[in-house]
Amino acid sequence: MQYGVDVASTRLDDLDKRVLTSVRERIARGEAVTVLDVGCGQGGLSLALAALGAQVTALDIINYEESLQAQFPKTDTTINFIQADIRDWLATSSNEDFDIVVLQRVLHYLPHEDACSVLRKLRSVTDVVHLAITGTSTVIASYYENLAQPLPLRWGKLDPVGQELFSITAPLCLYAEEDVRTLLAETGWRIDWLRVSDFGNIKLGATATNV
Numbered sequence: 001m002q003y004g005v006d007v008a009s010t011r012l013d014d015l016d017k018r019v020l021t022s023v024r025e026r027i028a029r030g031e032a033v034t035v036l037d038v039g040c041g042q043g044g045l046s047l048a049l050a051a052l053g054a055q056v057t058a059l060d061i062i063n064y065e066e067s068l069q070a071q072f073p074k075t076d077t078t079i080n081f082i083q084a085d086i087r088d089w090l091a092t093s094s095n096e097d098f099d100i101v102v103l104q105r106v107l108h109y110l111p112h113e114d115a116c117s118v119l120r121k122l123r124s125v126t127d128v129v130h131l132a133i134t135g136t137s138t139v140i141a142s143y144y145e146n147l148a149q150p151l152p153l154r155w156g157k158l159d160p161v162g163q164e165l166f167s168i169t170a171p172l173c174l175y176a177e178e179d180v181r182t183l184l185a186e187t188g189w190r191i192d193w194l195r196v197s198d199f200g201n202i203k204l205g206a207t208a209t210n211v
């Protein structure tokens with residue numbers, strides 16, 4: 001697989017569970033909740049959110065519509081799937097508002113400049129993002145030759161061994177915790193919580209600021 005393992009299709013992690021808890025609480029208060037799941041993959045998180053009663057839009061550059069639809073009867077849910085590159089979708093057709101936008105393990109598949117642009121534009125569709133991004137202290141980073149490059153130039157593939165090991169053949173940009181803090185601050189987001197996982201992945205929730 002070009003973009004590595006689709007973790008959410010087999011298990012939900014702490015970030016997914018935070019999002020689910022927040023959605024569950026809002027729905028319990030009688031609120032309607034809308035979520036955009038960017039880079040949804042096979043839709044593990046999208047399906048869990050829809051099962052709670054959230055209105056979910058699942059977006060991925062790869063067409064997962066059939067595999068998602070196959071799971072609807074089992075989970076008694078429906079999801080609006082959009083096949084698009086998040087960059088194109090934000091540039092052309094994003095006139096909807098979402099209570100929450102999730103970017104689980106996807107932002108590092110954009111060049112830094114594009115990640116900045118996506119985060120800036122997301123402020124026009126939501127006030128709340130949750131994201132996980134591959135960190136420079138992950139094992140993956142030891143197979144990444146561009147690690148020492150400054151962020152604007154930090155873009156490239158893992159070496160052949162890394163590509164094989166992690167099933168990641170797409171180019172990527174890895175982030176240190178400080179890089180992520182700067183990325184969010186410069187694109188108009190205040191970090192509400194941030195943790196670096198045992199594997200070195202950086203996970204956070206953030207709220208739009210008024211810059």
Ligand SMILES: C[S@@+](CC[C@H](N)C(=O)[O-])C[C@H]1O[C@@H](n2cnc3c(N)ncnc32)[C@H](O)[C@@H]1O
Pocket residue numbers: 003004005006007008009038039040041042059060061062084085086087103104105106109110
């Ligand atoms: C590692 S998978 C993550 C899947 C799921 N969110 C999870 O956490 O397990 C990354 C996903 O991002 C999608 N993706 C990569 N670049 C994208 C882009 N520019 N726009 C939309 N989706 C993209 C890939 O197709 C893939 O499904």
